Amino acid sequence: MDSKRIILSFSTFIVAFLVCVPSPEVWSQPFPIVFHRRIENRHTPLPPLENIDSSSLEDIFMKFPFWIPTGRCYEGPIDITYFHHENGEVRIKVETARLSLESLDEKDWEHYLALFTNRDTTGIFSGLHRRSEEEALNRTILWFDMWKKRWKGGDPYSGLAIRLKKTKQFVGHIVLGHGINGWRGQGCDEGCAMIACLLSPAYQRKGLGKEAAAAMVRGVAPLLAQKGKLIQTSDGKRGSQKRALPLTWIIALTTIAPHKVNIGSIKILTALGFTCVKIRRHYGDLRALLALKVGKSSSGRRSTPPLPLPPAVQESRIDASI
Numbered sequence: 001m002d003s004k005r006i007i008l009s010f011s012t013f014i015v016a017f018l019v020c021v022p023s024p025e026v027w028s029q030p031f032p033i034v035f036h037r038r039i040e041n042r043h044t045p046l047p048p049l050e051n052i053d054s055s056s057l058e059d060i061f062m063k064f065p066f067w068i069p070t071g072r073c074y075e076g077p078i079d080i081t082y083f084h085h086e087n088g089e090v091r092i093k094v095e096t097a098r099l100s101l102e103s104l105d106e107k108d109w110e111h112y113l114a115l116f117t118n119r120d121t122t123g124i125f126s127g128l129h130r131r132s133e134e135e136a137l138n139r140t141i142l143w144f145d146m147w148k149k150r151w152k153g154g155d156p157y158s159g160l161a162i163r164l165k166k167t168k169q170f171v172g173h174i175v176l177g178h179g180i181n182g183w184r185g186q187g188c189d190e191g192c193a194m195i196a197c198l199l200s201p202a203y204q205r206k207g208l209g210k211e212a213a214a215a216m217v218r219g220v221a222p223l224l225a226q227k228g229k230l231i232q233t234s235d236g237k238r239g240s241q242k243r244a245l246p247l248t249w250i251i252a253l254t255t256i257a258p259h260k261v262n263i264g265s266i267k268i269l270t271a272l273g274f275t276c277v278k279i280r281r282h283y284g285d286l287r288a289l290l291a292l293k294v295g296k297s298s299s300g301r302r303s304t305p306p307l308p309l310p311p312a313v314q315e316s317r318i319d320a321s322i
Contacts, residue, residue, distance in 0.1 A: 071267030074207070074214035080223055088154040094219060096211040101160040101174060103151045108161045109144060111170040116140040120201055147175065156224055157193055157231050162212050172199035174212045176220060179251050182236030183278050183289060191231040191245030192291075193221060195252050197265075205264070213268050217292065221250055225294050247294055250274075253287045266290075 076097035083091040094101040104112070115121060117136050147159035159175040179192030195216055197209055224231075230244035252274060254265045266288075274290040281287070 071210065071271040073271040074210045076211070078215050078219040080215075080219050082156075082223065082227075084154075089152050090154050090156050091151060092156060092160065092220060094160070094215045095165060096215050098165055099171075099208060099211050099215070100163045100165045100168070101212060101215055102163070104144070104147055104159050104161045104173075105151070106148070108170070111161065112144050112173065113137075113140060115173060115198060115200060116143070118201075121198060147177075155232075156229055160216075162197075162199070162208070170200075171203040171208060172197065172212070174198075174216060176216045176224075176250070178232045178234075178242065179249070180236035181233050181245075181249070183251075183291070184249075188235070189245055190248035191233045192249040192251050193231050193247055195250055209264065210268050210271070213272060217250060217272050221247065221294050249291050249293055251289060251291045253280075253289055255285050256288050 074096070077095075079095045081093040083093075085091070091103045092101075093103070117133065117140060143159070150156075150158035157177050159173055159177070161170060162172040162174055163170050174195070174197040176193050176195050179194035181188045181190055181192045184190060184192075195213065197212055199209055225247040229247065231247045232242040233245045234240045234242045252265070252269055254262045254269065256262070256279075269290050269292075272292060273296055274292045276288050277291045278289040279286065280289055
Protein backbone atom coordinates (compact mmCIF):
# COMPACT_ATOMS: atom_id res chain seq x y z
CA MET A 1 0.00 0.00 0.00
CA ASP A 2 2.82 2.38 0.94
CA SER A 3 4.65 1.61 -2.30
CA LYS A 4 1.52 2.51 -4.29
CA ARG A 5 1.23 5.83 -2.44
CA ILE A 6 4.90 6.57 -3.14
CA ILE A 7 4.49 5.80 -6.83
CA LEU A 8 1.32 7.94 -7.02
CA SER A 9 3.01 10.86 -5.23
CA PHE A 10 6.04 10.65 -7.50
CA SER A 11 3.84 10.56 -10.61
CA THR A 12 1.90 13.60 -9.39
CA PHE A 13 5.17 15.47 -8.82
CA ILE A 14 6.41 14.67 -12.35
CA VAL A 15 3.13 15.86 -13.93
CA ALA A 16 3.13 19.09 -11.88
CA PHE A 17 6.76 19.73 -12.82
CA LEU A 18 6.10 19.30 -16.55
CA VAL A 19 3.07 21.60 -16.42
CA CYS A 20 4.62 24.39 -14.39
CA VAL A 21 8.15 24.59 -15.81
CA PRO A 22 8.46 27.16 -18.62
CA SER A 23 9.35 26.03 -22.13
CA PRO A 24 13.04 25.87 -23.21
CA GLU A 25 12.50 29.01 -25.30
CA VAL A 26 11.45 30.92 -22.20
CA TRP A 27 14.35 29.63 -20.11
CA SER A 28 16.67 30.93 -22.82
CA GLN A 29 15.53 34.48 -22.02
CA PRO A 30 17.48 36.55 -19.44
CA PHE A 31 16.47 35.58 -15.90
CA PRO A 32 14.79 38.92 -15.02
CA ILE A 33 12.43 38.49 -17.99
CA VAL A 34 11.57 34.90 -17.03
CA PHE A 35 10.89 35.77 -13.42
CA HIS A 36 9.43 39.26 -13.60
CA ARG A 37 7.56 39.09 -16.89
CA ARG A 38 6.25 35.53 -16.78
CA ILE A 39 5.73 34.77 -13.11
CA GLU A 40 5.39 37.94 -11.04
CA ASN A 41 3.48 40.38 -13.27
CA ARG A 42 3.30 41.71 -16.81
CA HIS A 43 2.68 45.38 -16.16
CA THR A 44 6.27 46.61 -16.03
CA PRO A 45 7.11 49.09 -18.82
CA LEU A 46 9.74 48.24 -21.40
CA PRO A 47 13.03 50.19 -21.47
CA PRO A 48 12.67 53.95 -22.12
CA LEU A 49 12.04 54.71 -25.78
CA GLU A 50 15.14 56.87 -26.10
CA ASN A 51 17.31 53.88 -25.12
CA ILE A 52 15.95 51.65 -27.86
CA ASP A 53 17.85 51.55 -31.16
CA SER A 54 17.11 49.56 -34.31
CA SER A 55 19.08 46.49 -33.19
CA SER A 56 17.25 46.24 -29.88
CA LEU A 57 13.94 46.63 -31.72
CA GLU A 58 14.64 43.28 -33.39
CA ASP A 59 15.52 41.78 -30.02
CA ILE A 60 12.25 43.07 -28.55
CA PHE A 61 10.35 41.61 -31.51
CA MET A 62 11.79 38.13 -30.94
CA LYS A 63 11.09 38.18 -27.18
CA PHE A 64 7.71 39.90 -27.37
CA PRO A 65 5.62 36.67 -27.42
CA PHE A 66 7.11 35.66 -24.06
CA TRP A 67 6.15 38.99 -22.46
CA ILE A 68 2.51 39.08 -23.38
CA PRO A 69 -0.44 37.42 -21.67
CA THR A 70 -3.23 35.67 -23.54
CA GLY A 71 -6.84 36.37 -22.68
CA ARG A 72 -9.98 34.38 -23.29
CA CYS A 73 -12.06 35.13 -26.36
CA TYR A 74 -15.71 36.22 -26.27
CA GLU A 75 -17.84 33.16 -27.12
CA GLY A 76 -21.33 34.69 -27.11
CA PRO A 77 -23.73 35.47 -29.96
CA ILE A 78 -22.82 37.82 -32.84
CA ASP A 79 -25.77 38.95 -34.97
CA ILE A 80 -25.08 41.15 -38.01
CA THR A 81 -27.48 43.16 -40.15
CA TYR A 82 -26.06 44.63 -43.36
CA PHE A 83 -28.07 47.39 -45.08
CA HIS A 84 -27.35 48.47 -48.67
CA HIS A 85 -29.57 51.39 -49.70
CA GLU A 86 -30.54 52.30 -53.25
CA ASN A 87 -28.57 55.56 -53.02
CA GLY A 88 -25.38 53.55 -52.45
CA GLU A 89 -25.17 54.13 -48.70
CA VAL A 90 -24.34 51.14 -46.51
CA ARG A 91 -25.04 50.58 -42.83
CA ILE A 92 -24.02 47.82 -40.44
CA LYS A 93 -25.57 46.85 -37.13
CA VAL A 94 -24.03 44.20 -34.89
CA GLU A 95 -25.43 42.83 -31.64
CA THR A 96 -23.59 40.77 -29.04
CA ALA A 97 -24.70 39.60 -25.61
CA ARG A 98 -24.40 43.09 -24.10
CA LEU A 99 -23.58 45.46 -26.95
CA SER A 100 -25.05 47.05 -30.03
CA LEU A 101 -22.56 48.33 -32.62
CA GLU A 102 -23.97 50.56 -35.35
CA SER A 103 -22.60 52.70 -38.17
CA LEU A 104 -22.01 56.16 -36.72
CA ASP A 105 -24.03 59.13 -37.91
CA GLU A 106 -24.60 62.79 -37.03
CA LYS A 107 -26.39 62.04 -33.77
CA ASP A 108 -23.17 60.53 -32.38
CA TRP A 109 -21.08 63.69 -32.83
CA GLU A 110 -21.31 64.98 -29.25
CA HIS A 111 -20.37 61.56 -27.88
CA TYR A 112 -17.37 61.30 -30.19
CA LEU A 113 -16.25 64.82 -29.36
CA ALA A 114 -16.27 64.04 -25.63
CA LEU A 115 -14.56 60.67 -26.14
CA PHE A 116 -11.76 61.74 -28.47
CA THR A 117 -10.86 64.96 -26.67
CA ASN A 118 -10.67 63.32 -23.23
CA ARG A 119 -6.98 62.98 -22.33
CA ASP A 120 -7.76 60.13 -19.94
CA THR A 121 -9.08 57.98 -22.79
CA THR A 122 -6.78 58.89 -25.69
CA GLY A 123 -3.39 58.27 -24.09
CA ILE A 124 -2.81 55.19 -26.25
CA PHE A 125 -5.02 55.95 -29.26
CA SER A 126 -3.18 57.12 -32.39
CA GLY A 127 -0.98 59.60 -30.57
CA LEU A 128 -3.77 62.01 -29.59
CA HIS A 129 -2.12 62.48 -26.19
CA ARG A 130 0.80 64.16 -27.98
CA ARG A 131 -1.39 66.78 -29.66
CA SER A 132 -2.68 70.08 -28.33
CA GLU A 133 -6.37 70.45 -27.51
CA GLU A 134 -6.93 72.28 -30.79
CA GLU A 135 -5.10 69.59 -32.77
CA ALA A 136 -7.06 66.84 -31.03
CA LEU A 137 -10.32 68.64 -31.86
CA ASN A 138 -9.35 69.07 -35.51
CA ARG A 139 -8.30 65.41 -35.75
CA THR A 140 -11.63 64.32 -34.22
CA ILE A 141 -13.57 66.41 -36.76
CA LEU A 142 -11.47 64.98 -39.60
CA TRP A 143 -11.95 61.36 -38.52
CA PHE A 144 -15.67 61.70 -37.79
CA ASP A 145 -16.39 63.32 -41.17
CA MET A 146 -14.24 60.72 -42.93
CA TRP A 147 -16.04 57.78 -41.32
CA LYS A 148 -19.43 59.35 -42.01
CA LYS A 149 -18.58 59.91 -45.69
CA ARG A 150 -17.45 56.34 -46.09
CA TRP A 151 -20.83 54.99 -44.95
CA LYS A 152 -22.66 57.38 -47.25
CA GLY A 153 -20.36 56.49 -50.14
CA GLY A 154 -20.87 52.75 -49.79
CA ASP A 155 -17.54 51.98 -48.08
CA PRO A 156 -18.24 49.53 -45.19
CA TYR A 157 -14.74 49.87 -43.71
CA SER A 158 -15.61 52.64 -41.29
CA GLY A 159 -16.40 53.57 -37.69
CA LEU A 160 -19.17 52.17 -35.51
CA ALA A 161 -20.61 53.59 -32.30
CA ILE A 162 -20.72 51.12 -29.40
CA ARG A 163 -23.77 51.17 -27.10
CA LEU A 164 -25.14 48.99 -24.34
CA LYS A 165 -27.86 46.89 -25.91
CA LYS A 166 -30.36 47.27 -23.07
CA THR A 167 -30.06 50.98 -22.30
CA LYS A 168 -28.67 52.33 -25.62
CA GLN A 169 -26.01 54.16 -23.57
CA PHE A 170 -23.02 55.23 -25.70
CA VAL A 171 -19.86 53.56 -24.38
CA GLY A 172 -17.26 53.93 -27.12
CA HIS A 173 -16.06 53.56 -30.69
CA ILE A 174 -14.62 50.81 -32.88
CA VAL A 175 -13.40 50.91 -36.47
CA LEU A 176 -12.40 48.32 -39.03
CA GLY A 177 -10.79 50.75 -41.43
CA HIS A 178 -8.30 51.15 -44.26
CA GLY A 179 -4.94 49.55 -43.50
CA ILE A 180 -1.39 49.05 -44.71
CA ASN A 181 0.29 45.95 -46.13
CA GLY A 182 3.91 47.09 -46.36
CA TRP A 183 4.83 44.69 -43.56
CA ARG A 184 3.99 41.84 -45.98
CA GLY A 185 6.73 42.95 -48.40
CA GLN A 186 6.88 45.00 -51.57
CA GLY A 187 4.25 44.44 -54.25
CA CYS A 188 1.83 42.72 -51.89
CA ASP A 189 -1.69 42.37 -53.32
CA GLU A 190 -3.39 41.43 -50.05
CA GLY A 191 -5.85 43.89 -48.55
CA CYS A 192 -5.44 44.86 -44.88
CA ALA A 193 -8.00 46.34 -42.50
CA MET A 194 -6.88 48.12 -39.34
CA ILE A 195 -8.94 47.64 -36.19
CA ALA A 196 -8.96 50.16 -33.34
CA CYS A 197 -11.24 50.60 -30.34
CA LEU A 198 -11.73 53.32 -27.73
CA LEU A 199 -14.02 53.04 -24.69
CA SER A 200 -15.11 55.64 -22.17
CA PRO A 201 -13.29 55.23 -18.81
CA ALA A 202 -16.47 54.18 -16.97
CA TYR A 203 -16.87 51.18 -19.30
CA GLN A 204 -13.31 49.92 -19.44
CA ARG A 205 -12.19 46.65 -17.78
CA LYS A 206 -15.68 45.16 -18.04
CA GLY A 207 -15.07 42.88 -21.01
CA LEU A 208 -16.90 45.18 -23.42
CA GLY A 209 -13.83 45.73 -25.60
CA LYS A 210 -13.51 41.96 -25.90
CA GLU A 211 -17.09 41.68 -27.17
CA ALA A 212 -16.74 44.55 -29.62
CA ALA A 213 -13.45 43.27 -31.05
CA ALA A 214 -14.80 39.74 -31.47
CA ALA A 215 -17.86 41.11 -33.24
CA MET A 216 -15.66 42.87 -35.80
CA VAL A 217 -12.99 40.18 -36.22
CA ARG A 218 -15.15 37.06 -36.12
CA GLY A 219 -18.32 38.59 -37.54
CA VAL A 220 -18.03 41.73 -39.67
CA ALA A 221 -14.64 41.07 -41.34
CA PRO A 222 -15.51 37.55 -42.61
CA LEU A 223 -18.88 38.85 -43.83
CA LEU A 224 -17.29 41.68 -45.83
CA ALA A 225 -14.68 39.32 -47.26
CA GLN A 226 -17.43 36.89 -48.26
CA LYS A 227 -19.35 39.70 -49.95
CA GLY A 228 -16.20 40.58 -51.91
CA LYS A 229 -15.96 44.08 -50.45
CA LEU A 230 -12.55 45.41 -51.46
CA ILE A 231 -10.61 47.48 -48.96
CA GLN A 232 -8.43 50.51 -49.70
CA THR A 233 -4.89 49.53 -48.71
CA SER A 234 -1.54 51.33 -48.95
CA ASP A 235 2.01 50.04 -48.56
CA GLY A 236 2.55 52.42 -45.64
CA LYS A 237 5.00 54.74 -47.35
CA ARG A 238 4.32 58.45 -47.14
CA GLY A 239 2.57 59.70 -50.27
CA SER A 240 1.80 56.22 -51.60
CA GLN A 241 -1.55 55.61 -53.29
CA LYS A 242 -4.17 53.30 -51.85
CA ARG A 243 -5.37 50.32 -53.87
CA ALA A 244 -8.68 48.45 -53.63
CA LEU A 245 -7.68 44.89 -52.67
CA PRO A 246 -9.46 41.75 -51.40
CA LEU A 247 -9.65 41.73 -47.60
CA THR A 248 -7.05 39.23 -46.39
CA TRP A 249 -5.59 40.54 -43.11
CA ILE A 250 -6.67 42.48 -40.04
CA ILE A 251 -3.95 44.45 -38.27
CA ALA A 252 -3.75 46.38 -35.02
CA LEU A 253 -1.22 48.68 -33.37
CA THR A 254 -0.85 48.58 -29.60
CA THR A 255 1.46 50.61 -27.35
CA ILE A 256 4.34 48.87 -25.55
CA ALA A 257 6.57 51.88 -24.67
CA PRO A 258 7.31 54.38 -23.27
CA HIS A 259 3.95 53.97 -21.50
CA LYS A 260 3.10 50.75 -19.74
CA VAL A 261 2.29 47.83 -22.00
CA ASN A 262 -1.33 48.02 -23.15
CA ILE A 263 -2.15 44.70 -21.52
CA GLY A 264 -5.92 44.88 -22.10
CA SER A 265 -5.69 45.31 -25.87
CA ILE A 266 -2.94 42.70 -26.22
CA LYS A 267 -4.98 40.09 -24.33
CA ILE A 268 -8.01 40.77 -26.52
CA LEU A 269 -5.98 40.51 -29.74
CA THR A 270 -3.96 37.41 -28.84
CA ALA A 271 -7.11 35.60 -27.69
CA LEU A 272 -8.56 36.22 -31.15
CA GLY A 273 -5.44 34.76 -32.76
CA PHE A 274 -3.42 37.90 -33.59
CA THR A 275 0.36 37.48 -33.75
CA CYS A 276 3.07 40.12 -33.40
CA VAL A 277 4.65 40.70 -36.83
CA LYS A 278 6.62 43.88 -36.26
CA ILE A 279 7.79 46.39 -33.67
CA ARG A 280 7.64 49.98 -34.96
CA ARG A 281 7.75 53.59 -33.86
CA HIS A 282 4.35 55.21 -34.29
CA TYR A 283 3.44 58.76 -33.29
CA GLY A 284 6.58 58.87 -31.12
CA ASP A 285 5.66 55.73 -29.17
CA LEU A 286 6.91 52.20 -29.53
CA ARG A 287 4.12 49.94 -30.77
CA ALA A 288 3.62 46.33 -31.66
CA LEU A 289 1.98 45.56 -34.99
CA LEU A 290 -0.22 42.48 -34.64
CA ALA A 291 -1.91 40.70 -37.53
CA LEU A 292 -4.52 38.02 -38.17
CA LYS A 293 -5.59 36.41 -41.43
CA VAL A 294 -9.31 36.88 -41.99
CA GLY A 295 -11.23 33.74 -41.13
CA LYS A 296 -8.42 32.33 -38.95
CA SER A 297 -9.66 33.70 -35.61
CA SER A 298 -9.28 31.32 -32.68
CA SER A 299 -10.92 31.14 -29.29
CA GLY A 300 -9.78 30.30 -25.79
CA ARG A 301 -6.24 30.47 -24.42
CA ARG A 302 -3.43 29.98 -26.89
CA SER A 303 0.27 30.62 -27.32
CA THR A 304 1.45 33.18 -29.86
CA PRO A 305 4.73 32.15 -31.51
CA PRO A 306 6.28 34.91 -33.61
CA LEU A 307 6.01 34.98 -37.39
CA PRO A 308 9.32 35.23 -39.30
CA LEU A 309 11.07 38.54 -38.65
CA PRO A 310 10.38 41.07 -41.43
CA PRO A 311 13.36 42.14 -43.56
CA ALA A 312 13.81 45.32 -41.51
CA VAL A 313 12.46 46.81 -38.34
CA GLN A 314 12.44 50.48 -39.12
CA GLU A 315 11.08 53.74 -37.82
CA SER A 316 7.77 54.77 -39.32
CA ARG A 317 5.93 58.03 -38.83
CA ILE A 318 3.07 57.16 -41.16
CA ASP A 319 -0.32 58.50 -40.11
CA ALA A 320 -2.36 55.39 -40.80
CA SER A 321 -5.70 56.75 -41.94
CA ILE A 322 -8.04 54.25 -40.44
